[in-house]
Amino acid sequence: MAKFITIGERLSTTAPAVNKAFLARDPEPILARAKQQLEAGATYLDVNIGPAEGYGEDLMKWAVQLLQSNFDNVPLALDTSNKAAIEAGISVYNRAKGKPIVNSADAAGRIENIDLAAANDAIVIALCNGEGIAADNDERMGYCQMLLERGMEHGMDVNEDMWFDPLFLVIKGMQDKQMDVLNFIGDLTDMGLKTTGGLSNNSNGMPKHIRPIMDSAMVAMAMMKGMTSAIVNPNDLRLMETIKSCDIIRNETLYADSYLEI
Amino acid sequence: MPLNKKLQKFSATVRSVELGTGDKTTTLGGSNTYPFYTFDNPTTNTAKIGIEISDLGLAEEPDCMKEFYAGCETVVDMAKKAVTVEGADFLVLKLIGGDPNGENKSIEELVETAKSVADAVDFPLVVEGCKNVEKDSQLLPKVAEALQGKNVLLMSAKEENYKNIGAAAGLAYDQLLGAESAVDINLAKQLNVLIKQLGVDVGKVVMNVGSAAAGYGFDYCISTLDRVKGAALGQSDDSLLMPIITPVADETWSVKEASASEEDVPEWGSVVERAIDMEITTAVACLSCGSDAVILKHPTSIAAVASMIKALV
Numbered sequence: 001m002a003k004f005i006t007i008g009e010r011l012s013t014t015a016p017a018v019n020k021a022f023l024a025r026d027p028e029p030i031l032a033r034a035k036q037q038l039e040a041g042a043t044y045l046d047v048n049i050g051p052a053e054g055y056g057e058d059l060m061k062w063a064v065q066l067l068q069s070n071f072d073n074v075p076l077a078l079d080t081s082n083k084a085a086i087e088a089g090i091s092v093y094n095r096a097k098g099k100p101i102v103n104s105a106d107a108a109g110r111i112e113n114i115d116l117a118a119a120n121d122a123i124v125i126a127l128c129n130g131e132g133i134a135a136d137n138d139e140r141m142g143y144c145q146m147l148l149e150r151g152m153e154h155g156m157d158v159n160e161d162m163w164f165d166p167l168f169l170v171i172k173g174m175q176d177k178q179m180d181v182l183n184f185i186g187d188l189t190d191m192g193l194k195t196t197g198g199l200s201n202n203s204n205g206m207p208k209h210i211r212p213i214m215d216s217a218m219v220a221m222a223m224m225k226g227m228t229s230a231i232v233n234p235n236d237l238r239l240m241e242t243i244k245s246c247d248i249i250r251n252e253t254l255y256a257d258s259y260l261e262i
Numbered sequence: 263m264p265l266n267k268k269l270q271k272f273s274a275t276v277r278s279v280e281l282g283t284g285d286k287t288t289t290l291g292g293s294n295t296y297p298f299y300t301f302d303n304p305t306t307n308t309a310k311i312g313i314e315i316s317d318l319g320l321a322e323e324p325d326c327m328k329e330f331y332a333g334c335e336t337v338v339d340m341a342k343k344a345v346t347v348e349g350a351d352f353l354v355l356k357l358i359g360g361d362p363n364g365e366n367k368s369i370e371e372l373v374e375t376a377k378s379v380a381d382a383v384d385f386p387l388v389v390e391g392c393k394n395v396e397k398d399s400q401l402l403p404k405v406a407e408a409l410q411g412k413n414v415l416l417m418s419a420k421e422e423n424y425k426n427i428g429a430a431a432g433l434a435y436d437q438l439l440g441a442e443s444a445v446d447i448n449l450a451k452q453l454n455v456l457i458k459q460l461g462v463d464v465g466k467v468v469m470n471v472g473s474a475a476a477g478y479g480f481d482y483c484i485s486t487l488d489r490v491k492g493a494a495l496g497q498s499d500d501s502l503l504m505p506i507i508t509p510v511a512d513e514t515w516s517v518k519e520a521s522a523s524e525e526d527v528p529e530w531g532s533v534v535e536r537a538i539d540m541e542i543t544t545a546v547a548c549l550s551c552g553s554d555a556v557i558l559k560h561p562t563s564i565a566a567v568a569s570m571i572k573a574l575v
Contacts, residue, residue: 003497253497254447254451254493254497255451256449256455257452
């Protein structure tokens with residue numbers, strides 16, 4: 001295994017300030033958020049431009065070049081349902097610090113994003129769901145197999161370049177399903193597969209002061225199950241400290257008294 | 263069935279640190295395999311050997327060293343002779359005389375000695391302090407200042423005095439800095455982190471992660487070397503990718519196997535041979551477990567270790 005990989009989630013059109021900056025091609029708010037995330041220890045940055053119909057290609061190219069030229073070719077996850085925009089982003093992407101991540105494919109309408117990743121030697125986040133949320137782990141595993149087969153058909157290194165997302169579920173409302181998700185991560189780990197996912201889904205709807213606590217507990221339990229990566233808010237200090245501590249316990253990095261500072 | 267060779271490739275490489283200036287430089291580190299695993303990747307840089315002398319001259323040296331340096335009247339004379347030894351890549355001057363519990367020489371006197379040696383020989387130079395934490399934290403910054411422009415390695419900054427020595431060697435006078443910990447992998451990493459946080463260029467840091475003579479708690483020493491190298495390469499740990507230098511002679515010449523007289527233990531045979539064997543054995547084990555450089559004393563040991571390095575890469 002290796003050190004846990006964090007993908008910073010704060011460059012997303014769901015944040016009004018980011019959305020506005022993307023639309024206006026205003027670099028400052030984008031660079032400021034990117035800097036905060038990288039200084040907090042993010043490995044990858046997610047670039048979520050939304051569907052961006054009609055202007056996605058131009059916008060993704062602009063965002064990729066802006067971020068990579070300012071932050072030493074920072075590796076990026078290209079996050080949009082707009083396939084042409086992802087391809088445009090990859091066309092200007094510098095791989096010096098890591099392959100681009102296609103975010104994301106699923107076992108339904110977005111399965112072709114696996115083909116896209118394979119054709120462009122990219123990593124793909126493969127969501128283990130079809131239409132709607134899987135009812136149980138048998139169903140999740142069925143989707144996983146479909147995704148795996150698709151990757152293999154297209155010649156992907158499925159153990160390295162397909163990162164499977166079990167889909168974290170909201171605790172408020174789906175509390176009884178949480179151990180299923182964690183056990184599924186364990187199953188994927190046993191198959192030698194890499195895993196990632198939008199961690200903070202689990203704490204959706206909880207009070208602001210609770211979320212870092214719940215997210216930290218969830219990431220620790222997921223890392224115990226072998227999880228290799230997550231899409232997170234790297235500026236959540238408690239969460240990042242938990243991840244660093246778990247990496248020490250998993251013996252992925254050598255302990256030193258200042259381990260939280262590096 | 264044909265042998266299917268599986269190569270062990272690491273994405274990290276131990277940093278190359280250049281010691282000395284001009285034509286006479288030597289490079290420590292630079293490998294990206296376990297020691298001598300040339301079958302995994304051809305080694306771009308080989309392990310290096312330092313030859314040590316001290317400011318005390320020949321006073322406390324064993325007879326065999328007095329013979330080798332016969333005719334040398336001063337430390338400078340010894341330095342000139344030492345740098346001619348076949349297989350030696352750099353010179354190590356130990357300022358033992360500074361020890362407050364020993365000769366307690368003044369800092370001025372020791373700096374003068376260091377300067378006269380550095381001026382007399384055109385050879386990569388390492389300067390070691392007297393091992394007293396307080397004295398070294400005063401002494402080594404002064405040496406760093408006096409030898410500006412020579413790109414010398416100062417040994418060593420420890421947890422207790424890394425700020426003084428690190429600031430002088432690494433920040434003010436642009437020398438190389440030795441970071442010393444005693445068989446403690448976590449402290450080895452921690453010290454490197456602290457030195458980096460001080461603002462020192464990590465590309466100018468060399469580690470001494472502890473040493474011992476073979477048979478004297480040596481398993482701790484080599485397991486530390488092995489684990490540091492393993493974590494540095496296997497985990498691409500930037501805080502551990504410094505080359506490792508191991509002072510071997512310091513440890514081996516004082517143990518009884520190397521020093522007990524032939525009158526006292528006739529059954530052990532020649533004391534010179536024993537001392538040299540001890541030095542070679544320890545050095546070879548250190549190099550095969552992760553040291554990028556060793557510091558030795560006797561020309562015969564140096565020749566033997568140098569020929570081993572040459573034969574293996």
